[in-house]
Amino acid sequence: MQTFETPVRYVHMTTLAFTSELPLALHIPDGFLDGDVAALAAIVALGAVSYSLRIAERDLDEARVPLLGVLAAFIFAVQMLNFPVAGGTSGHLLGATLAAVLLGPWLACLVLTVVLTAQAFMFADGGITALGANVLNMGVLGALMTGGLVAPAVRALPRTRGVYLALVGVASWLAVMAAALATSLQLAASGTVPLDSVLPAMLGVHALIGIGEAGITVAAVSAVLASRPDLVALGPADRREVALAAGPHGTA
Amino acid sequence: MSRLPARLFLALALALAVGLALGVAPYASSSPDGLERVARDKGFAELGRSHVQADAPLPGYAFPHIGNERVATGLAGFAGTLGVFALGYGFAWTLSRRAARRTPAERAGASA
Numbered sequence: 247m248q249t250f251e252t253p254v255r256y257v258h259m260t261t262l263a264f265t266s267e268l269p270l271a272l273h274i275p276d277g278f279l280d281g282d283v284a285a286l287a288a289i290v291a292l293g294a295v296s297y298s299l300r301i302a303e304r305d306l307d308e309a310r311v312p313l314l315g316v317l318a319a320f321i322f323a324v325q326m327l328n329f330p331v332a333g334g335t336s337g338h339l340l341g342a343t344l345a346a347v348l349l350g351p352w353l354a355c356l357v358l359t360v361v362l363t364a365q366a367f368m369f370a371d372g373g374i375t376a377l378g379a380n381v382l383n384m385g386v387l388g389a390l391m392t393g394g395l396v397a398p399a400v401r402a403l404p405r406t407r408g409v410y411l412a413l414v415g416v417a418s419w420l421a422v423m424a425a426a427l428a429t430s431l432q433l434a435a436s437g438t439v440p441l442d443s444v445l446p447a448m449l450g451v452h453a454l455i456g457i458g459e460a461g462i463t464v465a466a467v468s469a470v471l472a473s474r475p476d477l478v479a480l481g482p483a484d485r486r487e488v489a490l491a492a493g494p495h496g497t498a
Numbered sequence: 499m500s501r502l503p504a505r506l507f508l509a510l511a512l513a514l515a516v517g518l519a520l521g522v523a524p525y526a527s528s529s530p531d532g533l534e535r536v537a538r539d540k541g542f543a544e545l546g547r548s549h550v551q552a553d554a555p556l557p558g559y560a561f562p563h564i565g566n567e568r569v570a571t572g573l574a575g576f577a578g579t580l581g582v583f584a585l586g587y588g589f590a591w592t593l594s595r596r597a598a599r600r601t602p603a604e605r606a607g608a609s610a
Contacts, residue, residue: 272533275546302593304600309504311594315587316512322582323515326523326559326575328531335535336527356593360586368578370554373546429533439540447536455532473502 272340272384272425272452273365276373280436287432288378294386295359298352306353313477314353317345318360320466325361329458337455340425342388343418344463348470350479351393358385383428388421395420396480407471410482414467415460422456423449512583519575523559524568 279287321341328336341361345354362380365371372380395417403409426448434441470477502510530538537543556562556574564570 274533277545278537278542299593302590303596306590306594306597308591308594308598311587311590312505312508314590315583316508316515318586319512319579319583320515323519323523323575323579326519326526326571326578328527328529330527330529331532333535334529336529336531338526338531356589357586360589361582364578364582364585366554368554368556368581369559369574370557371559426532433542438542438545443540444536447539448532451532451535474504474507475501477504477507 272380272429273362273372274376274379274383274429274432276375278373278436278438279376279379279432280438281375283432283436284375284379287376287382291359291378291382291386294355294390295381298355298359301352302356310349310353314349314357317348318357321345321357322361322364324462325365331451331454331458335451337452337458339459339462340384340388340422341463342385342425343392343414343421343459344466346389346392347396347414347417347463347467347480348478351389353479354389354392355381355386358389379429379432383425383432387424387428391421391424392417393480400480400482405482407468407482411464411468415464418460418463419453419456422452422459426452515583516576516579519579520572523575524571 321339321344324339325341326338328338331337340358342354342358345357348354349357359381362372362385363377366374366377366380396413399413400410403413427445430441430445430448433439433444438444467478471481475481529535534543537546556578559574559578560567560570561573561577562570564573
């Protein structure tokens, strides 16, 4: 009996140790935020998601439906690919900038909401009570910032592929930094940790993770530009004109 | 232009996502990531641990009752990627049906 019990208990212990190290990235678990902060973040997130739903219910073209599904799956999969950054720490893609560039900022909010909700309920990655904060931080902020930055900059800057991809990279990095800033503010407002302690630490590590985000996003966007430029909603201006001339959702 | 047909492009992108989740995710870094690292360094990581949702079907991206950690992660990634695709597709399809039912006048009114 003794000889059987020991290995069984050992397996059980390693399982517990494994699940206690959840791949959080910026996914806030239950217990980090106090009720008021979580509720406020959820209200803001809900406002943005409701507006996105109204936009989609008005003019989501059936031709964009498969892209939305595939993009949600792609972001989910790539979020599992933690890459090492300095000092025994890892990071992974958030994907808000990628989604915003391909689908526009409002549909991007919906894509990230689908991904983050599935992660919370199926994989216990990110808390249920923190879901609003996670949607706000990792979805809404990055998507709207990308929309606000890339769309006007594309019109103002030289219309070259290099300039455009650099812009996408900068937007990706800024989206990660915005998410880290918002998370720090929520943790501090919850009384979990002082702001002057958490903010430099969060911004420091996410400045590195943001470089990974920029690399992956630029690679993915340039692959789509090379094969299906019409699927890039916030594309370089010259390509958008080509796409429009060929019809908004040309399948040729 | 030698553009890929849209369906082929989307099928390749989905295959890439499934392949990454199944074959690469098991070998991804298992180091604590940004927030987890900061939570440990600043001493508030324990707050999160007491609230792990044991109800989730695949907690920690591991298929339960599978001894090999890499296999458990790969299967969870495979199931999760296809599940998220189905969820996103179904959600978007429902929204696009509602959009299609709008009359042109309603669209003009809604966008005004």
